[in-house]
Amino acid sequence: MSQADAGVRHPYDRLTPQAVLEALDAVGQRGDGRLLQLNSYENRVFQVFLEDGSAVVAKFYRPGRWTDAQILEEHAFAWELADAEVPVVAPLRLPDGRTLAQAQIDGQPFRYAVYPRCAGHGPELDDPETLRWLGRFLGRLHAVGAQAPFLHRRRLDAETFGHAARRRLLALDLIPPAQLDGWRRACERALAAIDVAFSNSRETRQIRIHGDCHPGNILWRAEGPHIVDLDDACTGPAIQDLWMLLSGTREAMRGQLATVLEGYRQFARLDLRELALIEPLRTLRMIHHSAWLAERWSDPAFPAAFPWFGTPGYWGQQTTQLNEQLEAMAEEPLALSAWD
Known part of the structure; x- marks a missing residue:
């Protein structure tokens, strides 16, 4: 209630x-x-x-x-x-x-x-020149982000966004009994795969990043993109601010990422080992989002905006998606060709 x-x-x-x-x-x-x-x-x-x-x-x-x-x-x-x-x-x-x-x-x-007040609209992500421009933009942002650490903001890692989110979610006892075991098993397996991915990438850089760089937080104006809402700024891998610009098939995402990196590399370096974190980061976002909705349910805005949350259908869908992410994380990481 x-x-x-x-x-x-x-x-x-x-x-x-x-x-x-x-x-x-x-x-x-x-x-x-x-x-x-x-x-x-x-x-x-x-x-x-x-x-x-x-x-x-x-x-x-x-x-x-x-x-x-x-x-x-x-x-x-x-x-x-x-x-x-x-x-x-x-x-x-x-x-x-x-x-x-x-x-x-x-x-x-x-x-x-x-x-x-700053007016604008969302970026046209199907336009290659827009992707290059966003690459340059995020390269500049990360060049600044790499100059000093955060001392107080949280870190984007498997514990903070995954294991801790899972514990908080289970403590709220919101998952219907019929869906609980399936979701819990899928989540545990997904987190185990995420742990391996982050362990294998532990030598990659952790810098100050936007943290929630979905298209809704990019304001496009006549002079180009502007970042809004640094509310989730955190310490994490640079790829976190890039992968949410990608969509579609693996081949489509590979082409989009190559285009973004054409611009990005003019201002910053991306360790290509971070590509192995794209699907783990996507999975962490799913788990974290479920916990976020559960913890905010006492806010009247949330039941009104997310009426499907907490239903058996929602948890069944989440279980299916976590199992799909297990398959995605088991695939070879998104690869770029030598000339990308």
């Missing part, structure tokens, strides 16, 4: 339009009364129109998810990228010089940041 079903108030219920406007006013961003809630599940994000005719985007962080140090490290990375002229939507510096503000709203503490 969700908090909503039990009549328990969720922290985000306190973010009324008036509360959002008052929080923005407190940091010198005086709204004219108009605001629009944008599509975001993890955090709450609002476009707020200001009295001077401009508009900003206010991001209210989910309470309890990140520490102040982790959020500030995200912001610092965004500004480091911006200073290196890597197109990124970075948080605004507020009147006191900080990028992170805090507000007590109806007894609930919130951390929030303010961003410039």
Whole structure:
């Protein structure tokens, strides 16, 4: 049963339009009364129109998810990228010089940041020139990411995104009994294969990466791509930010990756041993996503957006997909020809 079903108030219920406007006013961003809630599940994000005719985007962080140090490290990375002229939507510096503000709203503490409004659309991933451009873009991002480590952000590895996610998911006791054993066996086998893949790749570089570089987090404008939402920035292998640009058959993905790398190699080096991590990383994302949905189920936005989650059909599908990923991980890693 969700908090909503039990009549328990969720922290985000306190973010009324008036509360959002008052929080923005407190940091010198005086709204004219108009605001629009944008599509975001993890955090709450609002476009707020200001009295001077401009508009900003206010991001209210989910309470309890990140520490102040982790959020500030995200912001610092965004500004480091911006200073290196890597197109990124970075948080605004507020009147006191900080990028992170805090507000007590109806007894609930919130951390929030303010961003410039930046319009655009998703990238056309079927266009080879777009893929090359994205390769150059991510090469530049990773060149900056390799210059220093994260001290507080999490690491993308089999334990954090796989084993720990599995333990949390099982502790919530949400999987129907009829599907539990099948899912658990498939997940255990998948994690064993992932452990082997990460062990074999332990000598590859771990750098600061975007971490969640799906097309929805790439904003395409007339001047090219911009990165938005570094909320999942982490330490991990560079290939994590590349594989989510790929789709289709193995041959199609090989061609797409070769095209991306034409641009990427102008600014950064990719250790081709990381290609063996593509399917393990895809599998980790599946396990982590299930745990993420389960842990957020008390947020009323999640049952509304993901009504199929938790059903017998969902867990049966997840079991099938994990078994398919076992087959994919057993295949030879995606290979590039010598001239790629």
